[in-house]
Amino acid sequence: MAETLTLTCLKPGGGAYVVDGGRPGHRAIGVPTGGPADGRAMAEANRLLGRNPNATCLETTITGGRWLLSGSGQLAITGSDMTWRLNGRVLETYSVLYHEGDGLLTSLPARKGLRSYLAINGHWQLPHALGSAETGLPGIPRVAAGWSVDIRWDVAAGYQTDLDVYQHLPDEAFVLPVIPGPEWNWLNKQQQAKLLSYDFRVGNRSNRQGIRLEHPDFKAMGLPSMISSPVMPGTVQLTPEGPILLGPDAQTVGGYPRVLLVENPKELAVAFQVGIAQHIRLK
Structure with missing residues (x-):
């Protein structure tokens, strides 16, 4: 039986973006390629949930902001160390997490790295243009306070984790x-x-x-x-x-x-x- 997890933006933080595979092949008509700033970290979040490497995710910058999770589903967070919390409890990154009910997802400013990736298992119900849900073309709203998306899923992913939580972050200098x-x-x-x-x-x-x-x-x-x-x-x-x-x-x-x-x-x-x-x- 299909279930739904709804993600609602209360505050987008330092910059929140819907990212996927972008719009390659359209630069000749003036459309930027898009895609994640760190494709390695996004692909890892999707891999943990058994999704396509370019499946839709949320990219946050500097700080993750505040988000409401409602319903039931699975998520994974990778990339920058932003000390993500769900209802005040610090979450493991690079792990499959389960959620049910209502929850407040928050973060602190990044301690290491700059961008974090939130993957949620299932299909994100968002408008598309030229094969992508990323902003930049008419009809696709930017992520701001009040923005919301339903993510519907049928098959749960098995539990996975990766202890190397700094694998996608740069060395100093x-x-x-x-x-x-x-x-x-x-x-x-x-x-x-x-x-x-x-x-x-x-x-x-x-x-x-x-x-x-x-x-x-x-x-x-x-x-x-x-x-x-x-x-x-x-x-x-x-x-x-x-x-x-x-x-x-x-x-x-x-x-x-x-x-x-x-x-x-x-x-x-x-x-x-x-x-x-x-x-x-x-x-």
């Missing part, structure tokens, strides 16, 4: 492997070496569109202007204020030089777990 981008040679050798010598700080204006990399000694390198050209997640654009590492909600074209590209998508996922004011070095 994270080093991001990169390769030359299309405009890398616009920099002279000295400028190239300088750019790769900085320990950049993650700026507080960073979001899913891009990580703003800041350093007090960075100076504009006087590169020429360019016609807006295609960009994608993992592109490092060099602006007069410093580099921007583009993420899942990145625009499809940009007018700043594309000096570097992230070598491995998994490393890009790690970068989007680096906390505000923490450090990233490009290598």
